[in-house]
Amino acid sequence: xPAILLPRRHYNTLASILKDGSNRRCKIDLRDLEGAxxxxxxxxxxxKGSKITFHPPLSIGRVALRLHLHKHELEYYQxxxxxxxxxxxxxxxxxxxxxx
Numbered sequence: 580x581p582a583i584l585l586p587r588r589h590y591n592t593l594a595s596i597l598k599d600g601s602n603r604r605c606k607i608d609l610r611d612l613e614g615a616x617x618x619x620x621x622x623x624x625x626x627k628g629s630k631i632t633f634h635p636p637l638s639i640g641r642v643a644l645r646l647h648l649h650k651h652e653l654e655y656y657q658x659x660x661x662x663x664x665x666x667x668x669x670x671x672x673x674x675x676x677x678x679x
Contacts (some may be wrong), residue, residue, distance in 0.1 A: 587614035590678040596658045597665065597673050607653040616636035616644075635669070642668050 585593065592615040595604045610633075613623055620636035621644075633644040644664055646657070653661070665671040 582639060584679045585615065585618060585676050587678050589618050590676055593671075593676050594673075596653075596662050597671060598662075604655050604656075604658055607658065609648060609651040611651060611652065617665065618658070644668070656671050 588611065589628075590609060591605075592607055592611045593602045595607055596612075609638070616623070620639065621633045624634065629648050629655050631646045631648065633646075635641070635643065644661070648657070
């Protein structure tokens with residue numbers, strides 16, 4: 580399957596999450612994650628307080644990503660959990676996306 584092309588900012592966001600353990604991650608602002616997932620067709624529902632749900636388009640999957648954030652920033656350990664979810668739910672990995 581060919582890589583999905585994304586603008587640099589959105590690519591960098593998803594690349595940070597999907598990197599393997601030997602690569603360095605950066606902190607991610609929630610707005611950057613929202614933007615990257617929005618470009619892919621996800622819709623966001625801000626439930627109660629710090630709970631956020633991203634619903635994928637049917638072309639990607641049926642199960643939503645759910646996050647529980649106390650800040651508007653994804654810490655490194657949260658990226659690990661999000662990486663596992665993206666791998667399991669959508670089959671995404673380090674080579675899924677490429678920069679335009």
